[in-house]
Amino acid sequence: MITILSGGTGTPKLIEGLRHLVRDEELTVIVNTADDIWWNGLYVSPDVDTVLYLFANILDTEKYWGIRGDTFYALKQLTRYDAEWTWFSIGDKDLATHIIRTYLLKKGLKLHEIVKYLSRKLGVKATILPMSNDRVETIVETDIGVMNIQEYLVKYRAEPEVYNVKFPGLERALPAPGVIDSIRNAEIIIIGPSNPINSIGPIINLKEVRETLRKTEVPIVAVSPIISGKPVSGPADKFMKALGYDPSPIGIVEIYKDFLDGIIIDVADKVYVEKIERKYGIKAKATNTIMLTLKDKVKLAEEVLDLAKSLK
Amino acid sequence: MITILSGGTGTPKLIEGLRHLVRDEELTVIVNTADDIWWNGLYVSPDVDTVLYLFANILDTEKYWGIRGDTFYALKQLTRYDAEWTWFSIGDKDLATHIIRTYLLKKGLKLHEIVKYLSRKLGVKATILPMSNDRVETIVETDIGVMNIQEYLVKYRAEPEVYNVKFPGLERALPAPGVIDSIRNAEIIIIGPSNPINSIGPIINLKEVRETLRKTEVPIVAVSPIISGKPVSGPADKFMKALGYDPSPIGIVEIYKDFLDGIIIDVADKVYVEKIERKYGIKAKATNTIMLTLKDKVKLAEEVLDLAKSLK
Numbered sequence: 001m002i003t004i005l006s007g008g009t010g011t012p013k014l015i016e017g018l019r020h021l022v023r024d025e026e027l028t029v030i031v032n033t034a035d036d037i038w039w040n041g042l043y044v045s046p047d048v049d050t051v052l053y054l055f056a057n058i059l060d061t062e063k064y065w066g067i068r069g070d071t072f073y074a075l076k077q078l079t080r081y082d083a084e085w086t087w088f089s090i091g092d093k094d095l096a097t098h099i100i101r102t103y104l105l106k107k108g109l110k111l112h113e114i115v116k117y118l119s120r121k122l123g124v125k126a127t128i129l130p131m132s133n134d135r136v137e138t139i140v141e142t143d144i145g146v147m148n149i150q151e152y153l154v155k156y157r158a159e160p161e162v163y164n165v166k167f168p169g170l171e172r173a174l175p176a177p178g179v180i181d182s183i184r185n186a187e188i189i190i191i192g193p194s195n196p197i198n199s200i201g202p203i204i205n206l207k208e209v210r211e212t213l214r215k216t217e218v219p220i221v222a223v224s225p226i227i228s229g230k231p232v233s234g235p236a237d238k239f240m241k242a243l244g245y246d247p248s249p250i251g252i253v254e255i256y257k258d259f260l261d262g263i264i265i266d267v268a269d270k271v272y273v274e275k276i277e278r279k280y281g282i283k284a285k286a287t288n289t290i291m292l293t294l295k296d297k298v299k300l301a302e303e304v305l306d307l308a309k310s311l312k
Numbered sequence: 313m314i315t316i317l318s319g320g321t322g323t324p325k326l327i328e329g330l331r332h333l334v335r336d337e338e339l340t341v342i343v344n345t346a347d348d349i350w351w352n353g354l355y356v357s358p359d360v361d362t363v364l365y366l367f368a369n370i371l372d373t374e375k376y377w378g379i380r381g382d383t384f385y386a387l388k389q390l391t392r393y394d395a396e397w398t399w400f401s402i403g404d405k406d407l408a409t410h411i412i413r414t415y416l417l418k419k420g421l422k423l424h425e426i427v428k429y430l431s432r433k434l435g436v437k438a439t440i441l442p443m444s445n446d447r448v449e450t451i452v453e454t455d456i457g458v459m460n461i462q463e464y465l466v467k468y469r470a471e472p473e474v475y476n477v478k479f480p481g482l483e484r485a486l487p488a489p490g491v492i493d494s495i496r497n498a499e500i501i502i503i504g505p506s507n508p509i510n511s512i513g514p515i516i517n518l519k520e521v522r523e524t525l526r527k528t529e530v531p532i533v534a535v536s537p538i539i540s541g542k543p544v545s546g547p548a549d550k551f552m553k554a555l556g557y558d559p560s561p562i563g564i565v566e567i568y569k570d571f572l573d574g575i576i577i578d579v580a581d582k583v584y585v586e587k588i589e590r591k592y593g594i595k596a597k598a599t600n601t602i603m604l605t606l607k608d609k610v611k612l613a614e615e616v617l618d619l620a621k622s623l624k
Contacts, residue, residue, distance in 0.1 A: 040411055041411065042411065067389075070385070071385050073385070073405050074405060077379075077407075078412060081430065091385075092386045092389075092407075093385050095411075096393060096395070097389070099352055099386070099407075103353035117393075121392060121394060
């Protein structure tokens, strides 16, 4: 059993690779829910849905969100009605997911039960766990004002300067049922190459999750999302700098050092291998981490599994 | 100013005709909301939307519900999720209407305010008024069980025998703001050829509406939806029989006799003209009431206006 901590883009690519090496049934993915939003009265869980659609083989793997080939007729009509947040594109089929999720939430089901329900309906064999059933938000303080993470990422295309990132609700949030057990019972724990601040950050900052990660004997390996000081996608560097971390594999290690056993960094950053191993006592391996082709993804997944196995 | 009482199919056809004789600005339509439903957490107002889309020139006039050329991708996905009531087809653009209406309801807006908002966004010049902002349901007692009106009409295609029709909430429901004034201030009041029991019935059985209709000096004319004992569409005859009315122009007159001044009946029923005039003192005119072409619709609308003017 492999447990993966995931956000919305980098980690799903790694998971695509893992799926060629390991059966879906052996994968458990704990997914960030701190960037969930209420969109015109519907509850949208972007990172969970990306992982869900990935395992259902319907993910739009051009964009890494939404359903492949989806249409946008409802969105167009909502724009005609001057609905809010129509810059946050939701396709017609994708909308169905948000409608049923919202309906089931109103009926009293918990988020993790709904994810399980949708997984079953979509034939997903992996276990997908929202990090928490409790509402956590991601608020970004920027040079043009304070805003929700989706406004920052989508509406403002991650362009404003970032001063701070806050997670209202995170302190009181509990891990969803299954999350702690999936960490305890894993043979390998993988922290995917997602933004360490706003994607992985909320998961590992759930109090019980952090404690369990610290205590567990299970090898924990991460893949650095930063290459030569820049993230492959998204604003991880801006967020890291805002919170005082160097946008480098060292910064990544600083964030995960409490519990990390090994890290894959990009060949471009191989100069850091020695420092990570010497200063932090964390095993580091430099390899290609840019996942353009399926071959890249499978290759990186192999490296991750090899590193983890070497740590047992 | 003309005020029309409307359900979802027959009356909208007559309105199409009226729009060729009178400017939209001069039309007020009071629409039945007793067949509104909650559909997977979304508030759907079928009769209101038909009238709304009609005046917005986007109504699917093959089916008399939904938006012309709409797609059904979200519905298909909801079916994959085993959502409830997926036999009640909602198109992708149509869905946008239900999403924003539900969102605005949750924000505290009243139904009539939302209809006004949607009317403005869709460029509707007529005044569309939901009969009430209060929740009224239509429950049909049949030989296969008790069910909601939409289940009866759509899921069971109006096939089961009808024993009774009930309107929980109707006794306490108040007319929406604007409804009473639109009756008082009209120059003509038209009761369209909709089902007198479950489409017009809930409107005229709002206590204040009935009282105002009784008192007003404004000529009130109806168009019979029954021809030779059968409705043009829908189960009006079954509903009328279940409540003890003859499915004929006489039955229609019996339902409206408290306030009716004139009625248009089909030529096929011209034998009833004399009886209606003699027994009820209600002016009756027999003409073609089947609206297949636009010409039929305009012609019938002319007859209605002529009859009403003759009663002033």
